Each structure stands twice: as C-alpha cells, then as structure tokens.
Amino acid sequence: MGFVRIWLLAALILGFSPASAMGRDQGLSAPGHQTSVEHPVPEGRLSSVVKPESYRLDLTVDPSSERFSGQVEIDVVLAEPVRHIDLHGRSLNIRSVTVTSAGQSYRPRWQQVHSSGVLRLRFGSVLPAGPATLRFDYDAAFNDGPSGMFRVNVDGKWYSWTQLQSIDARAVFPSFDQPDFKTPFGITLRTPPGLMAVSNAPELSTNTEEGLAIHRFAPTLPLPTYLVAMMVGPFVATESAVPANRHRAEPLPLRIVSTRQNADKLAFAMQGSKQIVSLLEDYFQDSFPFPKLDQITSPIMPGAMENAGADLYRDGLLVLDDDATPSRQRGFGMVVSHELAHQWFGDLVTPAWWDDIWLNESFANWMGYRIGDAWRPDLNMAAGALAEGFRAMRLDSLAAGRPIRQPIETSAQINGAFDSITYGKGSHVITMIAAFMGDEAFRNGVLGYLKAHRYGSATSSDFFAALAEAAGDERIVPAMQSFVEQQGVPLLTFHREGRHFAVSQSRYASLGGVVDETQWTVPLCVRRAKERHCQLLDGKRTDIEIGGRGPIIPNAGGTGYYRFELSPSLWRALISRARKLPSGEAQAVADSLAASVLAGRTDVGELVRLARQLVRHPDSFAADAATNALVAIADAGIVDPAGKQGWKRYRARLYAPLMRGYGFDPAAGLYSAESPERSQRRAQILGHLLWTRKGTKFRRRLEAASDAFLSGERAALDPAWFGSAFDLHLRQGGEQAARKLMERALASEDPVFRPAAIRAVSRIGDVVVAKWLVEDLEDDRLRKSERRALLSGVMARSSTRDIGYGWIIKNLDELQSDSGGIFMSTWLPRLFDDFCSVEKSAQLASELGPRFAETPGALAFERTLEKVRNCGMFKDQLGSSVSEVFARLR
Numbered sequence: 001m002g003f004v005r006i007w008l009l010a011a012l013i014l015g016f017s018p019a020s021a022m023g024r025d026q027g028l029s030a031p032g033h034q035t036s037v038e039h040p041v042p043e044g045r046l047s048s049v050v051k052p053e054s055y056r057l058d059l060t061v062d063p064s065s066e067r068f069s070g071q072v073e074i075d076v077v078l079a080e081p082v083r084h085i086d087l088h089g090r091s092l093n094i095r096s097v098t099v100t101s102a103g104q105s106y107r108p109r110w111q112q113v114h115s116s117g118v119l120r121l122r123f124g125s126v127l128p129a130g131p132a133t134l135r136f137d138y139d140a141a142f143n144d145g146p147s148g149m150f151r152v153n154v155d156g157k158w159y160s161w162t163q164l165q166s167i168d169a170r171a172v173f174p175s176f177d178q179p180d181f182k183t184p185f186g187i188t189l190r191t192p193p194g195l196m197a198v199s200n201a202p203e204l205s206t207n208t209e210e211g212l213a214i215h216r217f218a219p220t221l222p223l224p225t226y227l228v229a230m231m232v233g234p235f236v237a238t239e240s241a242v243p244a245n246r247h248r249a250e251p252l253p254l255r256i257v258s259t260r261q262n263a264d265k266l267a268f269a270m271q272g273s274k275q276i277v278s279l280l281e282d283y284f285q286d287s288f289p290f291p292k293l294d295q296i297t298s299p300i301m302p303g304a305m306e307n308a309g310a311d312l313y314r315d316g317l318l319v320l321d322d323d324a325t326p327s328r329q330r331g332f333g334m335v336v337s338h339e340l341a342h343q344w345f346g347d348l349v350t351p352a353w354w355d356d357i358w359l360n361e362s363f364a365n366w367m368g369y370r371i372g373d374a375w376r377p378d379l380n381m382a383a384g385a386l387a388e389g390f391r392a393m394r395l396d397s398l399a400a401g402r403p404i405r406q407p408i409e410t411s412a413q414i415n416g417a418f419d420s421i422t423y424g425k426g427s428h429v430i431t432m433i434a435a436f437m438g439d440e441a442f443r444n445g446v447l448g449y450l451k452a453h454r455y456g457s458a459t460s461s462d463f464f465a466a467l468a469e470a471a472g473d474e475r476i477v478p479a480m481q482s483f484v485e486q487q488g489v490p491l492l493t494f495h496r497e498g499r500h501f502a503v504s505q506s507r508y509a510s511l512g513g514v515v516d517e518t519q520w521t522v523p524l525c526v527r528r529a530k531e532r533h534c535q536l537l538d539g540k541r542t543d544i545e546i547g548g549r550g551p552i553i554p555n556a557g558g559t560g561y562y563r564f565e566l567s568p569s570l571w572r573a574l575i576s577r578a579r580k581l582p583s584g585e586a587q588a589v590a591d592s593l594a595a596s597v598l599a600g601r602t603d604v605g606e607l608v609r610l611a612r613q614l615v616r617h618p619d620s621f622a623a624d625a626a627t628n629a630l631v632a633i634a635d636a637g638i639v640d641p642a643g644k645q646g647w648k649r650y651r652a653r654l655y656a657p658l659m660r661g662y663g664f665d666p667a668a669g670l671y672s673a674e675s676p677e678r679s680q681r682r683a684q685i686l687g688h689l690l691w692t693r694k695g696t697k698f699r700r701r702l703e704a705a706s707d708a709f710l711s712g713e714r715a716a717l718d719p720a721w722f723g724s725a726f727d728l729h730l731r732q733g734g735e736q737a738a739r740k741l742m743e744r745a746l747a748s749e750d751p752v753f754r755p756a757a758i759r760a761v762s763r764i765g766d767v768v769v770a771k772w773l774v775e776d777l778e779d780d781r782l783r784k785s786e787r788r789a790l791l792s793g794v795m796a797r798s799s800t801r802d803i804g805y806g807w808i809i810k811n812l813d814e815l816q817s818d819s820g821g822i823f824m825s826t827w828l829p830r831l832f833d834d835f836c837s838v839e840k841s842a843q844l845a846s847e848l849g850p851r852f853a854e855t856p857g858a859l860a861f862e863r864t865l866e867k868v869r870n871c872g873m874f875k876d877q878l879g880s881s882v883s884e885v886f887a888r889l890r
C-alpha cells in the first residue's frame with residue numbers, strides 16, 4: 001500500500017507543475033526501483049560529500065494567497081568532484097536551478113526522487129571539488145495543518161507560521177535538511193505592506209519596493225534547518241526586555257506576538273517569560289544564546305516549538321491571566337521553561353542525528369518541570385513531573401515499543417521518536433540519574449557538555465561521558481545506557497530474608513504479556529523512616545541491609561524509573577502508611593500496586609485500600625493516584641454493570657465528605673485568590689462526585705451556570721468548569737444544543753472556550769450528532785486540527801465509537817497522508833486504544849495491519865493492538881472477580 005501512495009504522490013508533484021519542463025527529468029524513479037539510476041536514493045542521512053555553509057532565503061509570503069515563492073541560495077563545499085548532488089525538497093515547484101563553481105555556471109536537471117523529499121540534481125559534466133553556490137527559484141503551497149509553512153484565517157484575517165521539525169523545512173525551501181548541518185541563515189521576507197514579519201534573528205530594516213514591504217533580518221547564528229522560523233501576518237506584539245544580569249551585559253529584547261484578538265491578554269506571558277529566561281540563565285551560568293526572543297502564538301499548534309529566538313506556542317499555552325486554572329498556569333510554566341531550555345539544549349548544542357532527539361526532549365522536559373517549579377513553587381510541578389514518568393511506564397510495559405534512543409535509518413521513522421518514551425520516560429530517567437549523582441554534580445556534567453559543543457552538535461556518548469566525568473564515576477555510563485538503549489520497565493521484587501531484603505530484577509509485563517528478558521544497571525534508592533540507601537544494582541539480584549523501622553519504601557522519592565513487587569505483608573505495611581509518604585513515593589506505590597493488579601498478582605481490593613488511604617493525602621497528584629487507576633479499570637469495559645454500580649457508589653462515598661471542606665460555586669474568578677493546590681483538589685473531587693447521586697446539587701449549579709453563561713452572562717461560569725458544564729448542558733439539550741454550541745464555538749476565537757466547546761460536542765455520545773460531526777459537518781471556519789479533535793471525541797465514547805471507526809476505515813488513505821505535523825503519526829492509531837477485546841485486536845490487525853505497516857504510525861499501531869488485546873485478556877481472566885470485588889464495596 002505504501003508503495004502505491006508514494007508513486008501517486010511523486011506523479012502528482014511532477015504532473016501538475018505548471019512551470020516549464022526544461023531541465024527536468026522526464027522519467028520517474030520510485031524508491032527501490034531505480035533502473036539505470038547511478039546512485040541509491042538516501043532515505044535517511046545524506047552523504048557527507050556536500051556540506052552546506054550558509055543559506056540566503058528571499059521569500060515572498062502573502063498569507064492571503066495560496067502559495068508563497070522565492071529564491072534560495074546555498075553556499076556549499078564539495079569534498080570531491082561530483083556528477084550529482086542529493087539534497088532535500090518536497091512538493092516544491094522548482095522553476096530553475098543554477099550552480100556556480102569556480103566562475104563557471106551549471107544548469108543541472110532536477111527531480112524529486114523520493115516521497116520523503118529527496119531532491120537530486122544531475123550535472124551534464126563534472127562539478128569540481130571546492131566551494132559552490134546553488135540557486136533555486138521556486139514556489140510552493142501553504143499548508144493548512146501545523147507543518148511546513150501553514151496559514152490560518154483568524155477572525156477574518158490571514159496569518160502564516162512555520163513549523164519545520166522534524167523534516168518539513170524541505171517543504172518550505174530546498175535544503176540539506178538534517179540536524180548536524182548547522183549554518184547561518186540570511187533571511188529576507190517580502191510581504192504585503194502593514195504585515196509584521198518575525199524570524200529567528202532581529203529585523204535589520206524594512207522598506208517598500210514594488211508595493212511589497214521588504215523585511216531584512218540579521219544573519220542567524222549557526223542553526224539546523226529544523227529551527228528556522230518565518231511568521232507573517234497582521235500580528236500584535238507587546239515589547240519589553242529581560243533586564244541585564246551577571247550573565248548578560250545588555251537587556252534581551254523580548255516580545256509576545258499573537259493574533260489580533262488576543263491583544264489585551266499577553267501580560268502574563270510577558271512577565272512569566274522574563275522570569276523564566278533569568279532562571280534558565282542562572283541554571284546554565286550563561287547568557288541567553290541568541291540576540292533576541294519572540295514568543296509567538298498560533299491557534300492550531302499541537303504544542304510548542306523551540307525555534308531559536310522565535311518560539312511558537314498554541315494560543316492556549318501563552319494567552320492566559322492570573323485567573324487561569326492551576327493546570328493552565330502549570331502548562332505555561334512547564335512548556336515555556338521546556339522550550340526556552342531548548343535554546344541551550346537543542347538549539348545551541350544540537351543532536352547530530354534524529355536517533356539522539358531524546359537528548360533534546362528528555363532534558364528539556366526535565367528542565368521544564370524543574371525551572372517551572374523554581375518559577376512558581378505553589379503550582380507543584382515537581383509532583384507533576386513524576387506523574388508524567390509513571391504514565392510513560394504504562395506505554396513502556398508493552399512488548400511493542402522502542403528504547404529512548406533508537407537507531408533511525410529512514411525518514412519514515414523520525415516522527416515516531418516524538419512519543420512519551422522520549423518525553424516522559426526520558427525525563428524520569430534524567431530525574432533518576434540526577435537524584436543518584438546529586439544535583440550539583442549533575443549540573444556540572446550538563447555545563448561541561450554544553451561548553452564542549454557550543455553552536456555545534458553532539459551525541460548521547462558525549463552527554464554520558466560529561467556526566468561520568470562530573471560524577472567521577474564511570475559506572476554512570478552503563479547505567480544510563482541500560483535505560484536509554486533498552487525498552488521496558490524494570491520490575492524489582494523485594495523479599496524479606498531475616499534482617500536483609502533480597503532484591504531481584506526482571507522486566508515488567510502485564511497479565512499474559514510476553515516480553516524479552518532484560519537486565520538493567522539500576523540506580524536503586526530505598527528508604528526506611530529516615531534511613532536512605534542507594535546503590536547500583538547491576539546483576540540479577542542483590543541483598544540490601546537497611547536500618548530504621550517501619551515499612552521499606554522501595555523507590556525513595558519516587559525518582560527511580562522502575563516498578564516494584566512486594567510480598568503481601570510488605571504491601572500491607574506500605575499501604576497502611578501511604579498517606580504519610582511524600583508525593584513521589586505515594587505515586588510510586590500507586591503505580592506499582594496497580595501494575596501488580598494488572599499483572600494478576602494482587603487482588604484489586606488492595607488497590608481500593610490504597611485509594612481509601614490516599615484520598616486524604618495533602619498533595620493533589622498523590623491523592624488521586626490510586627483512584628485514577630481504579631477509574632481506568634472500571635471505565636475500560638472490564639467490569640460488569642453490578643460492579644460498575646458498586647464502584648460508583650463507593651467512589652461517591654469516598655469523595656463526598658471531602659467536598660465539605662471545599663464548597664463549590666461555579667461563578668468566574670471566585671477561587672483565583674486561593675492556593676493552586678486547593679483549587680486543583682476541588683476540581684478533582686468534583687470530577688469524582690459529579691456523575692454520582694451525591695453530585696446532584698453540583699450538577700444543578702453547573703447547569704444553571706452554563707445556561708446563564710451561554711445566554712451572555714459571562715461571569716456566571718468560570719472557564720475552569722467549561723468541560724463539565726458543557727457536558728451537562730448537552731446532556732439536557734441533546735442534538736439541538738450540540739448544533740448551537742458548535743456554532744458558538746466556530747464564531748469564537750477564545751483560546752479556552754472554542755476548544756472546550758468543540759470537545760464537549762464531540763463527546764456527547766449521541767449517535768445522530770456523531771454522524772453529523774464526522775460525515776456531514778461542512779464549515780470553512782472548522783480547522784483541520786479541530787476535525788481531528790472531533791474524531792477523537794467520537795472515538796472516546798463507546799456509544800459512538802463504531803461510527804468513528806467506520807468513517808476512519810473509509811478515509812484512512814486521506815488521514816494517513818495528512819500533513820498534520822510531528823505528532824500525527826502516533827495520533828491516528830491511538831484512536832483505537834479504547835477497544836477492549838482479544839477478538840477486536842485480531843480484527844484490527846487483519847483489517848488495518850497491512851495499511852499501517854511501514855508507515856510512520858506502524859509502531860503506534862502495534863502498541864494499540866497490544867493494549868486492546870491485553871485489556872481483553874484481563875477482562876476474560878479477571879473481569880468477573882474484579883466485578884465481584886467492586887459490587888461488594890461498602
């Protein structure tokens with residue numbers, strides 16, 4: 001299947017190009033099928049014969065047009081004489097190519113020779129070794145999803161942005177699109193007058209020629225292609241500077257740039273960005289590595305992107321104020337710290353190839369939480385960091401998977417590396433090694449690494465070596481390698497033997513799962529009362545002697561990336577003390593106990609005991625850790641109706657008394673002065689109660705508030721409650737209310753209201769509405785990313801899942817060839833995650849397996865099959881006993 005699509009795409013590129021065919025190859029060589037082609041097509045890395053030295057881009061960008069155009073000049077050095085040059089270019093309409101070398105001019109023929117965007121220039125004579133300049137004249141289409149150069153109409157005005165990671169620079173300009181080629185870029189943007197243009201470097205001058213504004217930017221510091229940024233539109237910007245400090249003699253110019261309707265909501269982002277830049281400079285003991293910083297928003301970004309000096313964020317991440325919910329403020333602190341940490345880790349020092357992308361993402365994720373936590377300790381981001389690591393363990397316990405660092409041979413494998421293994425597991429592993437080394441030694445390792453590779457590129461080995469040197473301990477290298485280069489979650493089994501604890505390691509698998517035997521070098525830290533003991537476990541088993549009294553905590557601080565199994569008496573002792581444990585340890589207990597239940601080793605009743613202990617834990621992440629694991633089991637389709645009823649009753653009884661201490665009124669801004677943890681806990685408790693009998697009065701309040709809000713009384717409903725309020729509103733109003741709310745959403749550009757309303761409509765669970773959403777809804781205002789959100793919602797509800805499934809099957813080709821950006825390849829297969837049946841897994845495998853094979857979504861699809869099968873297996877073997885336990889809960 002893949003092959004046919006590749007062929008068609010290549011044919012389209014060649015067939016529909018309006019420009020003259022002069023100089024273009026008439027033949028088409030499909031990948032793997034070159035007949036008389038002289039050299040194989042590089043599907044991954046380019047050869048090192050041609051090295052780019054600098055780029056000059058001169059582009060005409062009018063976001064209200066369908067295409068952009070321009071010239072690109074690339075100075076290169078050839079290590080030897082060549083008859084062809086391979087570089088990158090995808091779906092570009094190239095009009096001419098000229099190469100100059102040693103005063104001679106050459107007119108090569110050109111052809112896109114692979115669907116991933118390999119562009120081959122063929123010369124009629126030999127091009128000599130030494131410097132040369134390649135010049136391209138071309139045009140290309142704007143994209144409508146967040147990749148390449150894309151445009152969106154916001155409030156009647158067109159704006160365009162770029163998102164070039166991972167390999168979409170080649171869809172914007174001809175380039176040597178791989179991360180180790182770092183060069184300066186000289187950028188000029190020609191735009192309609194009155195539009196703002198933003199790029200990586202400061203704008204030097206603007207003048208007008210032939211009716212166009214010409215924005216000239218200073219040459220950039222050395223950058224890989226994936227970090228280049230070009231944004232154009234009638235943006236608004238607030239301007240200020242991060243004051244000079246001991247790392248930097250001059251103030252750093254800082255702007256927050258957004259679409260017009262957000263103009264008066266940018267102060268929070270300005271203040272927070274300033275503080276976060278300073279905190280990062282203190283951590284890195286270094287000035288911000290680029291001469292200015294713009295923080296830019298777009299309504300359709302799936303997350304954020306660390307373009308050097310021109311970071312791009314989804315609207316909702318930057319557009320907020322002091323009244324925003326704790327989770328939105330936390331999102332701001334974490335994501336801004338993450339992207340700005342990348343300015344050093346990723347932008348200043350760049351991975352040499354995509355197999356080391358974890359160096360960027362794992363570290364930036366870790367720093368995101370760490371600096372976010374330093375910025376606003378009241379938001380409790382450190383606990384949230386561990387929660388993300390424990391979530392990643394669920395994915396990492398499958399047999400289908402990948403290690404954090406994975407060999408990347410072809411372009412199709414690159415985007416799959418941006419998954420929660422790279423982000424969540426990677427940052428938990430960094431947390432583990434930093435806790436084991438000590439914070440100061442770890443930081444010294446980081447600083448040594450950055451110093452050695454400034455404005456260049458580096459690999460995992462460079463990073464490991466810097467850490468080992470800072471720690472003065474060579475064993476850091478095999479320990480890191482064992483976690484970074486092997487997939488899977490270590491399971492440490494503890495037995496009491498007299499005064500010792502015997503610890504043995506294996507690889508965790510859930511019930512019926514078959515995984516390879518694996519061994520790690522585990523930085524193991526255990527605790528017993530005030531006694532803490534750390535050692536490297538590098539064999540199959542070890543003995544631990546630890547003083548102190550009370551239960552043993554097998555994962556001290558919760559910083560270890562491993563799960564543990566205990567004998568029943570050790571579990572009981574730990575569960576009964578769980579409420580007193582620090583948040584990270586309590587989360588580790590909940591994760592390991594839930595994992596033990598899913599492996600069929602521990603009765604689900606023990607998890608209920610833990611939930612009862614933890615609900616009164618003072619930390620909001622720990623307090624719900626066990627309950628959420630039970631909710632996941634109850635909602636997975638494993639439990640029969642009597643069991644579900646029993647669980648619902650029990651959950652209401654567990655949470656109703658807690659609500660008394662919080663009170664609830666949905667009016668806007670009412671709780672903005674209280675601590676974020678208190679607000680978050682109220683929202684969690686309400687979430688557990690809302691759909692039970694004990695939630696009746698809260699439902700009524702929310703229904704009344706949402707009616708008032710939707711009839712124009714904005715103060716009646718705080719955005720914190722949009723989700724549940726709109727769910728309730730739709731449950732009352734059905735199809736008619738859904739159509740009305742969708743209309744309201746599409747007429748609004750509010751970065752909180754619009755997505756919340758669309759999400760609620762998509763999850764209504766009503767068959768008629770679901771059909772309308774996926775099959776019939778035609779509206780120019782509905783963006784492609786929002787269509788995907790609709791599909792996710794329809795698939796999330798069991799009552800409408802089959803409608804979504806049928807539509808996906810019919811439209812799979814279109815979905816798979818969609819230009820949705822870096823996270824698209826894992827998003828599509830995950831739509832099937834919520835099925836729970838061995839038969840369904842087999843059906844998915846036979847119906848869809850061949851269509852995902854060898855696509856960027858292949859691994860994500862394998863994982864989905866396994867999740868669906870594991871859930872079914874658990875249901876078949878333990879569903880009735882879990883149901884009985886739930887039905888008997890009192």
Ligand SMILES: [Zn+2]
Binds near residue numbers: 306361
């Ligand atoms: Zn990142």
